[in-house]
Amino acid sequence: MASAAASQCYSYSSSPAAWALRQGGGGAARVVRLPSRRRFSVAAAGGGYDNENREYVIVGGGNAAGYAARTFVEHGMADGRLCIVSKEPVPPYERPALTKGYLFPPEKKPARLPGFHTCVGSGGQRQTTEWYKENGIEVLYEDPVVAFDGKTQTLKTSSGKMLKYGSLIISTGCEASRLPAKIGGNLPGVHYIRDVADADSLVSSLGKAKKIVVIGGGYIGMEVAAAACDWNLDTTIIFPEDHIMPRLFTPSLAKKYEELYQQNGVKFIKGALIDKLEAGSDGRVSSAVLKDGSIVEADTVIVGIGAKPAVSPFEAVGVNSQVGGIEVDSLFRTSVPGIFAIGDVAAFPLKMYNRIARVEHVDHARKSAHHCVETLLTSQTKAYDYLPYFYSRVFEYEGSSRKVWWQFYGDNVGETVEVGNFDPKIATFWIDSDSRLKGVFLESGISEEFGLLPQLAKSQPIVDKAKLKAAASVEDALDIARSAL
Ligand SMILES: Cc1cc2nc3c(=O)[nH]c(=O)nc-3n(C[C@H](O)[C@H](O)[C@H](O)COP(=O)(O)OP(=O)(O)OC[C@H]3O[C@@H](n4cnc5c(N)ncnc54)[C@H](O)[C@@H]3O)c2cc1C
Numbered sequence: 001m002a003s004a005a006a007s008q009c010y011s012y013s014s015s016p017a018a019w020a021l022r023q024g025g026g027g028a029a030r031v032v033r034l035p036s037r038r039r040f041s042v043a044a045a046g047g048g049y050d051n052e053n054r055e056y057v058i059v060g061g062g063n064a065a066g067y068a069a070r071t072f073v074e075h076g077m078a079d080g081r082l083c084i085v086s087k088e089p090v091p092p093y094e095r096p097a098l099t100k101g102y103l104f105p106p107e108k109k110p111a112r113l114p115g116f117h118t119c120v121g122s123g124g125q126r127q128t129t130e131w132y133k134e135n136g137i138e139v140l141y142e143d144p145v146v147a148f149d150g151k152t153q154t155l156k157t158s159s160g161k162m163l164k165y166g167s168l169i170i171s172t173g174c175e176a177s178r179l180p181a182k183i184g185g186n187l188p189g190v191h192y193i194r195d196v197a198d199a200d201s202l203v204s205s206l207g208k209a210k211k212i213v214v215i216g217g218g219y220i221g222m223e224v225a226a227a228a229c230d231w232n233l234d235t236t237i238i239f240p241e242d243h244i245m246p247r248l249f250t251p252s253l254a255k256k257y258e259e260l261y262q263q264n265g266v267k268f269i270k271g272a273l274i275d276k277l278e279a280g281s282d283g284r285v286s287s288a289v290l291k292d293g294s295i296v297e298a299d300t301v302i303v304g305i306g307a308k309p310a311v312s313p314f315e316a317v318g319v320n321s322q323v324g325g326i327e328v329d330s331l332f333r334t335s336v337p338g339i340f341a342i343g344d345v346a347a348f349p350l351k352m353y354n355r356i357a358r359v360e361h362v363d364h365a366r367k368s369a370h371h372c373v374e375t376l377l378t379s380q381t382k383a384y385d386y387l388p389y390f391y392s393r394v395f396e397y398e399g400s401s402r403k404v405w406w407q408f409y410g411d412n413v414g415e416t417v418e419v420g421n422f423d424p425k426i427a428t429f430w431i432d433s434d435s436r437l438k439g440v441f442l443e444s445g446i447s448e449e450f451g452l453l454p455q456l457a458k459s460q461p462i463v464d465k466a467k468l469k470a471a472a473s474v475e476d477a478l479d480i481a482r483s484a485l
Contacts, residue, residue, distance in 0.1 A: 049154075050161035053083040053138040056376070057165035059145045059155065060172040060310075061086025063095050063362055064343030066118025066127055067369035068169060069137055075377045079136030083165075085157065087144040088195055091129055094121040096362050098199040099220055100393060103206070103227035108398050110203070113196065122366060148313045150336055167376060170314050170326055170334075170341040171369070174307035174360055179215070184277030189285035190301045193220060205300045206231050213237075213288045213298035215274055217244040219392060220304025222257070226394035226404075229264040236267045236296055238274065238288065248390060248412055253441070256422040260402060264395070269296065277301060307360060309345045320347035325358040330383035332372035340376065342368040351385045352458075353411055363389045387458050407450050410439030410457030417468045419477040427474045429463070429481065436460045437481060442474070449478055461485050 051057065056072065058065045061084050069092070072078035084092075094116045101111030114128045125131060132139050140157065147156040155163040176192035179185030191202045202224075206212075212228055214221045217239035228235045237244075243254035244261075258268060273291040280286030288296045309325040318335045320327040326341035328334050330349050334341055341347075343365040350357040364386060374380045393405040402424070414432035422443065430439035437460055440453050461484035471477035 049164040051083045051163045054164045055081040055166040058084045058169045062173045064171040064365040064369040066092030067366045068373050071373035073135050083138040085140045089142045092118045099223035102199045168339045171343045172310040173344045175310050177306045187285040209300040211298050212300045214302045216304035224302045230397040238269045323347045323358045331375040340372050342372045406443040408441040409453040412439045419471050420474040425474040435462045437463045
């Protein structure tokens with residue numbers, strides 16, 4: 001956790017559950033009884049602060065905030081109590097859509113808001129601007145928090161608003177890593193994709209583009225490159241590793257996907273580093289220059305080289321030195337009582353694997369938000385026990401010759417056994433030295449098969465490697481693994 005010294009400068013009672021918010025600038029305090037018998041005192045309306053709802057404040061209006069809001073509503077604890085402070089002009093939405101349905105060409109009915117506001121991703125109500133209003137949730141749009149004072153429990157926004165909180169949930173997510181401006185990282189035509197504004201800007205470029213370069217072979221790179229195929233663009237992906245999705249895929253698995261991209265006309269330049277991006281006479285990006293001196297022409301460049309946790313201005317709450325992000329315990333509590341962190345920005349104990357982790361995936365955003373708010377509003381003390389889960393869906397546009405959808409659960413450690421030929425299924429099993437199944441990947445499964453994956457990854461059965469290797473099909477391999485449960 002963050003050092004005790006860091007938390008000493010904050011004022012709180014000895015019992016986090018009874019943490020009292022100091023009154024600011026007069027006004028009678030209102031004492032709210034919570035189901036968990038926790039008692040918070042919050043300043044009454046007025047008092048010189050710019051938020052009406054002061055009991056619970058969420059900073060960041062992204063995926064996790066949307067799911068947190070839903071949990072507050074489910075507990076009847078949102079109305080008049082919850083304020084969300086957002087950098088974006090729209091309510092929380094399902095961010096993964098931005099590199100998927102959002103990038104369909106105009107004639108293919110691209111996803112647009114409010115179609116993918118939270119919580120459509122998990123089958124919940126569509127949380128539009130009206131939903132927040134109807135549920136008494138105050139949302140402050142386009143006004144990021146720029147300063148935080150834990151002693152007075154106040155926040156300052158970029159427009160100069162002063163906000164008060166009783167309990168604070170930090171859900172600021174991540175920001176895209178950028179190429180330095182001095183090597184052309186800010187040139188017109190160079191895109192990063194994190195929010196709807198970024199996606200709109202990219203769509204506008206794709207409409208005019210002829211040659212695009214995608215920098216990075218991870219999620220963002222692969223999803224944007226797949227989308228570009230539907231726009232019939234000359235597309236080159238450049239990355240320093242030997243294959244795509246290096247943090248998850250084995251070389252053999254990656255090869256299958258790379259071949260599909262190549263069949264769609266995408267070119268790969270592997271093992272390559274960008275020296276600089278150059279501008280043409282119009283000032284717009286015109287090429288990528290590689291470290292070996294070679295030049296790849298491009299009128300549009302999409303950079304997908306990772307993301308950094310958006311910890312500012314909350315560094316004093318405690319940042320984990322290994323994984324970055326605001327450090328929390330298994331209930332999403334930071335070292336400062338009354339302050340929580342969820343989603344991409346939270347560095348939390350990954351109980352199953354006994355390590356501190358940050359997980360930049362929507363499933364964790366949803367689950368961490370729910371777990372945190374349950375902790376805050378009820379007497380829940382159950383430790384968060386997350387099973388890592390990643391997925392992607394690409395080439396899903398109308399007329400695509402081959403759709404791709406895969407899921408992975410668990411830990412990609414140990415020896416691998418691959419079954420299937422990507423015709424359309426393929427599965428990879430990660431097995432440790434004790435023959436325990438640690439992780440499992442499946443492409444193009446049916447829902448029953450995908451449903452088996454978390455069971456396998458969670459219970460980590462001892463499997464017969466030889467039998468798995470000899471499996472005649474992906475279905476057989478899954479049956480063999482199932483029988484080990
Ligand atoms: C393009 C893209 C595609 C993705 N695809 C997938 C996928 O296929 N599968 C998957 O599992 N995951 C995917 N992810 C990851 C997933 O979207 C994130 O894990 C999830 O959005 C995290 O939720 P969050 O609320 O923690 O952060 P976010 O959803 O990023 O929300 C954080 C919000 O906080 C705001 N903010 C930041 N600082 C401040 C501040 N100081 N004041 C106020 N507001 C602030 C940001 O503007 C943002 O609105 C994708 C992410 C991106 C960007």
